Amino acid sequence: xxxxxxxxxxxxxxxxxxxxxxxxxxxxxxxxxxxxxxxxxxxxxxxxxxxxxxxxxxxxxxxxxxxxxxxxxxxxxxxxxxxxxxxxxxxxxxxxxxxxxxxxxxxxxxxxxxxxxxxxxxxxxxxxxxxxxxxxxxxxxxxxxxxxxxxxxxxxxxxxxxxxxxxxxxxxxxxxxxxxxxxxxxxxxxxxxxxxxxxxxxxxxxxxxxxxxxxxxxxxxxxxxxxxxxxxxxxxxxxxxxxxxxxxxxxxxxxxxxxx
Amino acid sequence: xxxxxxxxxxxxxxxxxxxxxxxxxxxxxxxxxxxxxxxxxxxxxxxxxxxxxxxxxxxxxxxxxxxxxxxxxxxxxxxxxxxxxxxxxxxxxxxxxxxxxxxxxxxxxxxxxxxxxxxxxxxxxxxxxxxxxxxxxxxxxxxxxxxxxxxxxxxxxxxxxxxxxxxxxxxxxxxxxxxxxxxxxxxxxxxxxxxxxxxxxxxxxxxxxxxxxxxxxxxxxxxxxxxxxxxxxxxxxxxxxxxxxxxxxxxxxxxxxxxxxxxxxxxxxxxxxxxxxxxxxxxxxxxxxxxxxxxxxxxxxxxxxxxxxxxxxxxxxxxxx
Numbered sequence: 073x074x075x076x077x078x079x080x081x082x083x084x085x086x087x088x089x090x091x092x093x094x095x096x097x098x099x100x101x102x103x104x105x106x107x108x109x110x111x112x113x114x115x116x117x118x119x120x121x122x123x124x125x126x127x128x129x130x131x132x133x134x135x136x137x138x139x140x141x142x143x144x145x146x147x148x149x150x151x152x153x154x155x156x157x158x159x160x161x162x163x164x165x166x167x168x169x170x171x172x173x174x175x176x177x178x179x180x181x182x183x184x185x186x187x188x189x190x191x192x193x194x195x196x197x198x199x200x201x202x203x204x205x206x207x208x209x210x211x212x213x214x215x216x217x218x219x220x221x222x223x224x225x226x227x228x229x230x231x232x233x234x235x236x237x238x239x240x241x242x243x244x245x246x247x248x249x250x251x252x253x254x255x256x257x258x259x260x261x262x263x264x265x266x267x268x269x270x271x272x273x274x275x276x277x278x279x280x281x282x283x284x285x286x287x288x289x290x291x292x293x294x295x296x297x298x299x300x301x302x303x304x305x306x307x308x309x310x311x312x313x314x315x316x317x318x319x320x321x322x323x324x325x326x327x328x329x330x331x332x
Numbered sequence: 333x334x335x336x337x338x339x340x341x342x343x344x345x346x347x348x349x350x351x352x353x354x355x356x357x358x359x360x361x362x363x364x365x366x367x368x369x370x371x372x373x374x375x376x377x378x379x380x381x382x383x384x385x386x387x388x389x390x391x392x393x394x395x396x397x398x399x400x401x402x403x404x405x406x407x408x409x410x411x412x413x414x415x416x417x418x419x420x421x422x423x424x425x426x427x428x429x430x431x432x433x434x435x436x437x438x439x440x441x442x443x444x445x446x447x448x449x450x451x452x453x454x455x456x457x458x459x460x461x462x463x464x465x466x467x468x469x470x471x472x473x474x475x476x477x478x479x480x481x482x483x484x485x486x487x488x489x490x491x492x493x494x495x496x497x498x499x500x501x502x503x504x505x506x507x508x509x510x511x512x513x514x515x516x517x518x519x520x521x522x523x524x525x526x527x528x529x530x531x532x533x534x535x536x537x538x539x540x541x542x543x544x545x546x547x548x549x550x551x552x553x554x555x556x557x558x559x560x561x562x563x564x565x566x567x568x569x570x571x572x573x574x575x576x577x578x579x580x581x582x583x584x585x586x587x588x589x590x591x592x593x594x595x596x597x598x599x600x601x602x603x604x605x606x607x608x609x610x611x612x613x614x615x616x617x618x619x620x621x622x623x624x625x626x627x628x629x630x631x632x633x634x635x636x637x638x639x640x641x642x643x644x645x646x647x648x649x650x651x652x653x
Contacts, residue, residue: 124488147490154484161481163356163528165538173478177489183474209536212593225485 075138083132151226216247351524363521368421369395375428445568533586
């Protein structure tokens with residue numbers, strides 16, 4: 073049996089001495105679309121940053137494709153979209169130039185783009201529906217289009233696992249719909265997806281399973297995560313207007329069972 | 333004169349090449365901080381009798397690595413780390429020069445450039461070091477561009493981003509010291525940043541910015557050296573003022589280009605194809621000549637008036653026009 077694509081076992085993570093993720097278990101299997109949901113500060117970004125190797129874990133273990141993360145070198149199998157509102161830097165760059173950097177996981181020492189790289193860049197831009205914007209400067213694109221550029225950059229090395237940190241945050245409604253189409257394509261291609269989000273919105277029908285974090289702990293895992301979030305269990309927020317009617321959880325036992 | 337021109341071409345190429353990466357990482361002032369540390373290096377050379385260029389390269393590189401590590405691992409923010417470097421470097425430089433019994437005039441030749449006093453041994457070092465900087469800056473440009481564009485993403489791609497970060501800092505240190513005799517330590521950073529700023533005014537891509545910046549750097553430094561020979565002005569300020577004149581000329585062009593882009597972008601036909609156009613509601617009816625809906629010519633296609641709005645055929649669906 074093939075090992076899970078991502079296996080997080082009993083992981084705790086501390087940031088400057090403060091515990092942010094506490095004893096979390098998480099499995100993502102090949103072909104699954106899993107989302108990590110939760111409020112700001114719930115530890116969801118920290119957890120994925122540790123999964124892709126940007127942060128050390130305090131205890132527990134992370135495995136990618138069955139290999140302990142600290143020994144994992146096959147980074148071409150992983151595409152990562154960091155939490156960022158823009159793909160711009162201090163110097164202008166075209167969409168093609170930015171996306172081409174994603175190919176470096178395939179040839180580390182001689183980075184000059186080959187014919188295969190150019191083909192892959194064209195395909196990645198096709199997937200995110202930006203095929204005709206390749207020669208434009210990223211600064212000219214809208215926030216949602218820049219997110220799609222970063223997704224294309226993660227896709228261009230044809231990864232088996234795509235990890236995205238809030239790609240839908242601050243993106244206008246129309247771009248969210250396009251992103252949902254892009255994800256539907258990726259799911260159809262069999263790409264394994266781990267996505268961090270505030271809320272699912274138009275992605276809801278695509279998601280296999282959601283994990284809700286709160287204060288660094290998993291408080292729910294299953295298909296109905298959005299409902300859990302909406303009930304306010306995953307997130308504290310003040311409601312305006314009259315207190316909503318109490319909605320009883322139909323099955324209290326579901327709490328334990330949804331978990332793997 | 334010939335020697336001075338060779339030195340000018342070398343620094344004019346190397347400084348903007350590495351400067352492009354610094355500007356991309358939003359570390360435009362790093363070169364300035366390194367220049368201050370290199371000053372201490374020069375003073376060490378004057379004090380010990382070693383070649384100032386060598387001691388300056390060593391100390392500047394050490395300072396650059398220190399600032400990069402402070403930035404990457406430390407709690408000190410980039411600008412505070414830079415400030416520490418600025419003050420330590422200039423204080424150390426002035427103190428040690430006084431200790432060596434050298435006058436302020438000697439220091440000035442390093443601070444603001446003095447290309448006429450260039451020795452052939454120094455020229456050889458300049459050619460070798462700037463050649464090295466150019467080979468790395470151009471040869472590793474895909475990797476360096478990637479880590480300057482998005483350090484986290486490139487780390488996840490398996491690139492040793494921290495190693496490349498230190499490499500960029502060391503290259504910047506070497507470039508500053510190489511530019512010491514042409515533009516001077518205090519103005520070397522200008523030759524790293526100003527041509528890049530000028531190039532970005534007219535460029536949309538990294539590659540064009542990179543090439544254009546090097547071209548502008550060479551033009552400014554060669555012209556600056558020639559003018560300073562003719563008019564007897566100090567070479568450093570002449571070069572920098574010429575580079576700045578280039579920026580002043582390019583800035584209005586850049587402003588006009590940017591204005592035209594933002595003005596035309598919403599109506600850009602290419603943009604509309606991929607951008608999030610309004611799709612019309614689902615409807616099984618296929619518009620065509622004689623379908624019953626009034627047809628309106630709209631640019632290169634025909635819209636059909638449909639319940640008070642206009643539908644245009646686009647692929648498998650209709651757009652709202």
